[in-house]
Amino acid sequence: MNDVLPDEVGGWQRIERAYARTMSLHGFREVRTPYVEPTALFVRAIGEVTDIVEKEMYSFEHHGEALTLRPEGTAGAARAYVEHAVHAREPVTRWWYMGPMFRAERPQRGRYRQFSQLGAEIFGDEGPGCDAEMIDMLVGFLGELAIPGVEVFVNSLGGPDTRARYREALVQHLTPRSAELSAESQRRLATNPLRILDSKDERDAAAVRDAPELHEFLDEADRRHFDRLRAALDALGTPYTVDARLVRGLDYYTRTLFEIRGAYEKLGAGSTLLGGGRYDRMVSDLGGTQVPAIGFAAGLERLLIASDVTAASNTVDAIVAPLGDAAISAALVLARELRRSGVRCDVDTRGSSLKSQLRRANALGAKVALILGESELSGNVVQVKDLEARSQDLVPRDQTVRTVAARIAAGPPASGDPVAPPSRREDPAQ
Numbered sequence: 001m002n003d004v005l006p007d008e009v010g011g012w013q014r015i016e017r018a019y020a021r022t023m024s025l026h027g028f029r030e031v032r033t034p035y036v037e038p039t040a041l042f043v044r045a046i047g048e049v050t051d052i053v054e055k056e057m058y059s060f061e062h063h064g065e066a067l068t069l070r071p072e073g074t075a076g077a078a079r080a081y082v083e084h085a086v087h088a089r090e091p092v093t094r095w096w097y098m099g100p101m102f103r104a105e106r107p108q109r110g111r112y113r114q115f116s117q118l119g120a121e122i123f124g125d126e127g128p129g130c131d132a133e134m135i136d137m138l139v140g141f142l143g144e145l146a147i148p149g150v151e152v153f154v155n156s157l158g159g160p161d162t163r164a165r166y167r168e169a170l171v172q173h174l175t176p177r178s179a180e181l182s183a184e185s186q187r188r189l190a191t192n193p194l195r196i197l198d199s200k201d202e203r204d205a206a207a208v209r210d211a212p213e214l215h216e217f218l219d220e221a222d223r224r225h226f227d228r229l230r231a232a233l234d235a236l237g238t239p240y241t242v243d244a245r246l247v248r249g250l251d252y253y254t255r256t257l258f259e260i261r262g263a264y265e266k267l268g269a270g271s272t273l274l275g276g277g278r279y280d281r282m283v284s285d286l287g288g289t290q291v292p293a294i295g296f297a298a299g300l301e302r303l304l305i306a307s308d309v310t311a312a313s314n315t316v317d318a319i320v321a322p323l324g325d326a327a328i329s330a331a332l333v334l335a336r337e338l339r340r341s342g343v344r345c346d347v348d349t350r351g352s353s354l355k356s357q358l359r360r361a362n363a364l365g366a367k368v369a370l371i372l373g374e375s376e377l378s379g380n381v382v383q384v385k386d387l388e389a390r391s392q393d394l395v396p397r398d399q400t401v402r403t404v405a406a407r408i409a410a411g412p413p414a415s416g417d418p419v420a421p422p423s424r425r426e427d428p429a430q
């Protein structure tokens, strides 16, 4: 679990803002669910025999209630959807969320015990069109973050009957080879054999190489759904690869499954940027009516590593530099007016020398220094030093805020920020 220090927070915020913008362009609304839910919710939704439920949940008992820090966002979103009978108000619901998730995994680059996810869920749309829209939206979002080498992998798991039949065939194929499997997969053979398909262990990969393919087991409706998804992606011009071995680590998926990988050099080949899929049975399994659903989640830390996003380095636009004790309160008044006009500024109230205040202006990335000494106070003027143009003017006090606000507004925008800065407010005092 990591601290995110102020130097890094800017990068996080840029990704969060870009995500919120993408979501609103696609008609999603933000939902915020609790970080703690009953343990039974995750066991039921994610599946008893999954890495998350078996090994990775932070669970505890409180006054006899079994609780868990959420390892992911889908179960909580579906619980909220059912609990508030949202289906009765809207035929289709599009929700997004972001926030911390908790999994007790072995930490490594891009894998943490508290990590942040950007996610979204669509309830009430069964068609493969919205699956394609979601995948295409995500490719666009990763493009906006300038993440290199983005690749989309899709698969279809079919419905529960398909999976049951496939599971049987896979067990039949693997049982005679069980001695060659890793210890973990030997155990999985009895509990969750599908997970052996995406094991990273060489021995398992060899054993599943000529195993039957899930696609051979899809029924007619599942196959049509998958074909239509592929046709929609083709029509959108979104490249993808069908990966028949893609199963993913959560048990709730039905039909469409996808993963997006990229930035291999920075993240390593195993790291997925985001993953998602359809879970058409979760809402009814949690006690709701039969409502189909699809969603995804991306690891924010991984996006950050992959995208090299850095925040604009300037913390303030201006500093107000009082020289001598008498100027300090005048400087506070001036700074207050500047802030009301939307100019971010810092005032040094320690009685520092001009040299030290200008050094601080530089460290904070200020474009302008407003100097207020005894002579400026008595002349009712302010010395406005443009730190970029290296010029200096004496500006009448009553024109200072307007002049500085205009100069800051005319300056170059923070480079590459996907979201425009908030518009500057008029200063009522001007």
Ligand code: HAM
Residues within 6 Å of the ligand: 071, 072, 073, 074, 103, 105, 110, 111, 112, 113, 114, 115, 116, 117, 119, 120, 121, 249, 250, 272, 273, 274, 275, 276, 277, 278, 279, 294, 295, 296, 297, 298, 299, 300, 301, 302
């Ligand atoms: P997931 O594949 O478990 O899916 O996680 C989604 C993404 O979260 C991963 O691709 C990865 O980027 C990030 N992630 C997962 N674990 C960690 C970790 N320990 N450290 C850093 N990042 C991590 C889900 O969570 C599903 N709820 C996605 C979904 C939504 N499916 C349908 N709707």
